[in-house]
Amino acid sequence: MNIGEIAKRAGVSRSTVSYALSGKRPVSEDTRRKIQRVIDDLGYQPNASARALANGRTNTIGLVFPPAGNHYTGMQLDFIGSVTEAAADHDYDVLLSPSGMDSDRSFQRLLGERRVDGAILMEMRLQDDRLDHLTEVGFPSVAIGRTANPQGSWWVGLDHTALAAACVHHLADLGHRRVAFVNRPEPLLRAGYESAHRGLDGFTKAAAERGLTVRTYCCGDDAASGQACLEQILHDDPATTALVTLNEAALGGIYRGLAQAGRQVPHDFSVTGVVAGRWAETVTPQLTAADVPAEQMGRLAVELLVERLNHPAAPARHHLLAPPISLRASTAPPGPGPTGAAHDLGAPAHP
Amino acid sequence: MNIGEIAKRAGVSRSTVSYALSGKRPVSEDTRRKIQRVIDDLGYQPNASARALANGRTNTIGLVFPPAGNHYTGMQLDFIGSVTEAAADHDYDVLLSPSGMDSDRSFQRLLGERRVDGAILMEMRLQDDRLDHLTEVGFPSVAIGRTANPQGSWWVGLDHTALAAACVHHLADLGHRRVAFVNRPEPLLRAGYESAHRGLDGFTKAAAERGLTVRTYCCGDDAASGQACLEQILHDDPATTALVTLNEAALGGIYRGLAQAGRQVPHDFSVTGVVAGRWAETVTPQLTAADVPAEQMGRLAVELLVERLNHPAAPARHHLLAPPISLRASTAPPGPGPTGAAHDLGAPAHP
DNA sequence: CTGAAGAACCGAACCGGTTCGACTGTCTTC
DNA sequence: GAAGACAGTCGAACCGGTTCGGTTCTTCAG
Secondary structure, eight states: OOHHHHHHHHTSOHHHHHHHHHOSSOOOHHHHHHHHHHHHHHTOOOOHHHHHHHHSOOSEEEEEEOOTTSOOOHHHHHHHHHHHHHHHHTTOEEEEEEOSSTTOHHHHHHHHTTOOSEEEEOSOBSSOHHHHHHHHTTOOEEEESOOSSOTTSOEEEEOHHHHHHHHHHHHHHHTOOEEEEEESOHHHHHHTBHHHHHHHHHHHHHHHHTTOEEEEEEOOSSHHHHHHHHHHHHHHOTTOOEEEEOOGGGHHHHHHHHHHTTOOTTTTOEEEEEEEHHHHTTSSSOOEEEEEOHHHHHHHHHHHHHHHHHOTTOOOOEEEEOOOEEOOSSOOOSSSOOOOHHHHHTSOOOO | OOHHHHHHHHTSOHHHHHHHHHOSSOOOHHHHHHHHHHHHHHTOOOOHHHHHHHHSOOSEEEEEEOOTTSOOOHHHHHHHHHHHHHHHHTTOEEEEEEOSSTTOHHHHHHHHTTOOSEEEEOSOBSSOHHHHHHHHTTOOEEEESOOSSOTTSOEEEEOHHHHHHHHHHHHHHHTOOEEEEEESOHHHHHHTBHHHHHHHHHHHHHHHHTTOEEEEEEOOSSHHHHHHHHHHHHHHOTTOOEEEEOOGGGHHHHHHHHHHTTOOTTTTOEEEEEEEHHHHTTSSSOOEEEEEOHHHHHHHHHHHHHHHHHOTTOOOOEEEEOOOEEOOSSOOOSSSOOOOHHHHHTSOOOO
């Protein structure tokens, strides 16, 4: 069932059918109805490949994220979901590309074979060869995260520097003096991951400002690594009373390590960090954290990209988000604090 | 840079370039090299839309999953990741479609506009109109999960009945007599979600077999619901000593509820269920559970689909998986058990 | 009454690949 | 020495849309 078939049955030419559908030239109400009837009867839908070939637009956007070698985190899931839905709202499909580097085959295909109109990049690095390549060839893209020099490019990012600093200030205000920082895995830091670097920066500077004694750690993206990392922290400095983490996946392990060491959260040890809200709520006590607004970010990225696709000459835009810290139940002043079931458990007891 | 440009520069016809690339007809070593040189110089890659239009294959598979109204779970993330990577290994791209129903626009586009060669369906229901529609129009698809009558269709599934039963037997063997079942959210059960129904069945039958006293609950896909559900369980029957859950996302809340009620896992209360391994390890004590092999399932689904696409007439195939229960630390005989830090914390203490 | 504008439609070219049929040589084979 | 077989190449048709230019017919201003 192609457009020729429709035209024949409606007694008009192929171009008339096309114009009736696109509305790019006037078509009489009469023939429009005739055509629509045939279309409804046959359940015709125009072939996407043919359309893409003819007008040069695929109505598809590429979502580029690194492969699962380092396991996916919950945050990535939220991005994928929100990007997909936001794209659907704008009548775009989403093509997934598991690429960490410019040189990945799947990434090359996306661009070279013109499978997508534009791309959204996840897991940005301070120097990102994927983005460099895209801007070089003038391919429309929006990054979730920003490079070291983001001027002139489109992105929606999180102010990790400010968020990590806010965590430090929160702990310092509570009276903590010896604080650890649990970062993403070391390979990612070495690779230049933006969040890991800016988070570390923000933490370090704010800690210096407040005169805190700090140690920083890298930690694998899983519970076992989190537990091991916490053991290391307490081994290196048993007087540590709090930590800040960017590592969502390690959180469960960190809590386990603390329990195993006999430290009660938050009385004996405070934990905070930058974590997507719904994951912060799965641990007990619930994590006081800067909630990453992953859904909003995915949606914003799509909106920026759609805008860029519709107005190719538009000047670069971006959104820098800095959500406030959500006070939950994982931080308290250092030292033996007040004991009480409600505080203990991260949620008010039922009346 | 199209194929005509390559042909011109190499001094041959367009068809020769095409045959040199596809190898479907012999081309002399000499001209092949000439063509390859030009291609390398210009960095030519054939246009995907044109190719798809000409030979009727998009080299793309659709991944159909329901929208995030009910939040995504970790398991879905693992499916998406493994499907995408497995597809890349077979030179397929993955198009995401957030569709719960046959009537969703995004689902219709996938098929009607011929954007994909085949589809993988997630979140199956016992009666699934999406699958019905696909088989009716003869569209190649593989389901992750199976309908009530899966004969003749392609799928890779988990034996939820057996897994839930295994959990019951495990608990019964330990001596538990009053056990609760925490299912997925009620709307999903009503919609006929396969895992929810078969899991419930397996639980109920095995419990009857072992003469256990049981109660079954539906629970929202988030921590707060998990906590509320647990409170309800203990309210309804304070003598309950164990539960089985299919609800990964509620797990953190269930643990919190138990702690709040003053029940120690596993001494005072045992928890088990069917959960992806890496999520079972994030809670403390780590969850004894039938680990959902999400990565393997995603990969198998892609392999089945690729096989089906390559051999359109091949008879339907499927894989029914039933992973064993991984003994971790969240179950123990009922009543006051042995106390010990190691057992308490779900991981051996360091020597 | 004439000329211009615009509505409504058609035919043909085009997007960039693939594939079929035909043509030319060269090498076997009986 | 004629008949095939086959390697190697080309031209043209085709996939299913979009879009440009042109034709016909009304309508309306001058």
